[in-house]
Amino acid sequence: MESYYVTTPIYYVNDEPHLGHMYTTIAADVLARYQRLGGRDVFFLTGVDEHGQKVQQAAEARGIEPIALADQVVERYQSLWPELEISNDDFIRTSSERHKAGVQAMWRRLENAGTIYKDFYEDWYCVPCEAYWTETQLKDAGCLESGASDSMHCPDCKRAVEKIQEESYFFRLSAFQDRIVEHIKANPDFIAPASRRNEVLSFVESGLRDLSISRTTFSWGVPVPGDEKHVIYVWIDALTNYLSALGFPEQEQLKYWPADVHLIGKDILRFHAVYWPAMLMAADLPLPKRIYAHGWWTVEGEKMSKSKGNALRPADLLEQYDADILRYFLLREVPFGQDGDFSFTALKQRYNSELANDVGNLLNRSLSMLKKYRGGVLGTVAEEQECDRALIADVEAMQREVADCMDRQAFHLALDRVNAMVRHGNRYVEDNAPWALAKQGNDARLDTVLYHLVEILRLVALQLLPFMPGKMTQMLSQILDRPVQADEFSFAADGGWGVLEAGHQCRKPEPLFPRME
RNA sequence: GGCGCUUUAGCUCAGUCGGUUAGAGCAUCGGAAUCAUAAUCCGAGUGUCCGGGGUUCGAGUCCCUGAAGCGCCA
Numbered sequence: 001m002e003s004y005y006v007t008t009p010i011y012y013v014n015d016e017p018h019l020g021h022m023y024t025t026i027a028a029d030v031l032a033r034y035q036r037l038g039g040r041d042v043f044f045l046t047g048v049d050e051h052g053q054k055v056q057q058a059a060e061a062r063g064i065e066p067i068a069l070a071d072q073v074v075e076r077y078q079s080l081w082p083e084l085e086i087s088n089d090d091f092i093r094t095s096s097e098r099h100k101a102g103v104q105a106m107w108r109r110l111e112n113a114g115t116i117y118k119d120f121y122e123d124w125y126c127v128p129c130e131a132y133w134t135e136t137q138l139k140d141a142g143c144l145e146s147g148a149s150d151s152m153h154c155p156d157c158k159r160a161v162e163k164i165q166e167e168s169y170f171f172r173l174s175a176f177q178d179r180i181v182e183h184i185k186a187n188p189d190f191i192a193p194a195s196r197r198n199e200v201l202s203f204v205e206s207g208l209r210d211l212s213i214s215r216t217t218f219s220w221g222v223p224v225p226g227d228e229k230h231v232i233y234v235w236i237d238a239l240t241n242y243l244s245a246l247g248f249p250e251q252e253q254l255k256y257w258p259a260d261v262h263l264i265g266k267d268i269l270r271f272h273a274v275y276w277p278a279m280l281m282a283a284d285l286p287l288p289k290r291i292y293a294h295g296w297w298t299v300e301g302e303k304m305s306k307s308k309g310n311a312l313r314p315a316d317l318l319e320q321y322d323a324d325i326l327r328y329f330l331l332r333e334v335p336f337g338q339d340g341d342f343s344f345t346a347l348k349q350r351y352n353s354e355l356a357n358d359v360g361n362l363l364n365r366s367l368s369m370l371k372k373y374r375g376g377v378l379g380t381v382a383e384e385q386e387c388d389r390a391l392i393a394d395v396e397a398m399q400r401e402v403a404d405c406m407d408r409q410a411f412h413l414a415l416d417r418v419n420a421m422v423r424h425g426n427r428y429v430e431d432n433a434p435w436a437l438a439k440q441g442n443d444a445r446l447d448t449v450l451y452h453l454v455e456i457l458r459l460v461a462l463q464l465l466p467f468m469p470g471k472m473t474q475m476l477s478q479i480l481d482r483p484v485q486a487d488e489f490s491f492a493a494d495g496g497w498g499v500l501e502a503g504h505q506c507r508k509p510e511p512l513f514p515r516m517e
Numbered sequence: 518g519g520c521g522c523u524u525u526a527g528c529u530c531a532g533u534c535g536g537u538u539a540g541a542g543c544a545u546c547g548g549a550a551u552c553a554u555a556a557u558c559c560g561a562g563u564g565u566c567c568g569g570g571g572u573u574c575g576a577g578u579c580c581c582u583g584a585a586g587c588g589c590c591a
Contacts, residue, residue, distance in 0.1 A: 365553035
């Protein structure tokens, strides 16, 4: 069976779960569910990054061990994901033994390949503030006292900062510049969306500098093999999660590697599109097939921030809306890859027009008529007319086009295509006016029309199942008249036209998406 | 400062290789229908395709230039 490996980033435990984490993880889940329906052997990974100075300091400030702090935040993620119907196959923690083994193995591979060397890392340090600043940060903040780089001052307290030198291991990133450029050029879909690809390309072409990959200033992390006063810095530690979760290095044959897609936020694009491929090249491992950087959400037109206090908390959203509604809105409202705005009026508008009025009402009116005119039982299909054939052709086109969209992570277009199918269904009802057929006693035509309606509803539900697993299992329950599970379906067994048979009984409908007032 | 992107209907956006009358959804207005969650369907549109210049038989599309907004890098 063909495999499919999709990942989210590992989320940093210094931060509570927010809308951004929720967004990436839902997108990954929809891909995973869609591929499972398509019969692929799916591995969907998410997890947390627990290491680093910030977590160590936050733990110290609270007088607890870093692992205790991490445990608390991990619990927040692990309890949130099921509420959002996230179907991840694994959850990787960087503090786990299997991850440490993977990271240290990666280090040794890089070392054996001759791509690691020891040198000194330079930084600026403000003694009173106990804060480290990079030269770039200071220059950006305009902290040059006399315009010369040896007279920097601290952006916070404005006092002079001193240059410190720290022993550090380096990775020869510069040696991979040409190969990375070649790879990006030879694989147009490697980095998506295209605008990000261009950014990365110009960044790499402008010249790569070697990367500092260890620290001695904190200890909460994976020790460098053979030099325990060094801790492996975030790049190698975090990125290697995608392999350690698969059993690297124990498993020589990594079943799911290379990943089909790493979903990431645009803030970590460079690490995934440049550092990670270089590391994999050095370690002589295949590169992921695609890295997709999605955009940011604003809330009611404003940037989310702690100081404004307008950050949307997933738990609060879930009190107001079904997980399915949030999943649908997030993926429908904004093209994946672009920034978007989360507004409650937009959510309500989309919900009412697309889910309540179009999908929900088509289900309701169709099953109501079936109940009213035929006791809920499907009849046999008589002679098909042109409009019936057009409807079937449209369903089949929808299935192909949605598949194409999902291959490109174009969620909003996939949903738009399904909505077009639903509109076609509503048009079909008007064109055929089953109530008139019932009045005329034209049973043969009435049965044919009702059958076509129920079949397209079933196939529409199947396409929407990855997006709204809860609502769509309800929809399928109404159609199939039995309790169903999302994972019992597949495109192979259920995706064809005509699976429902004459004599099949459907349920009396209940509104699936009640209108929001 | 360098590189790149964007600018199209009231709003959000699509528009392939230069080719008939520039499209979709939402919102608005008019009509039809009564199966349905007052949902649905049909119809009507409205356009300085950011400005200016150029290439061409022909430009939303290609080239030059200006403006505004944004991204990455420095």
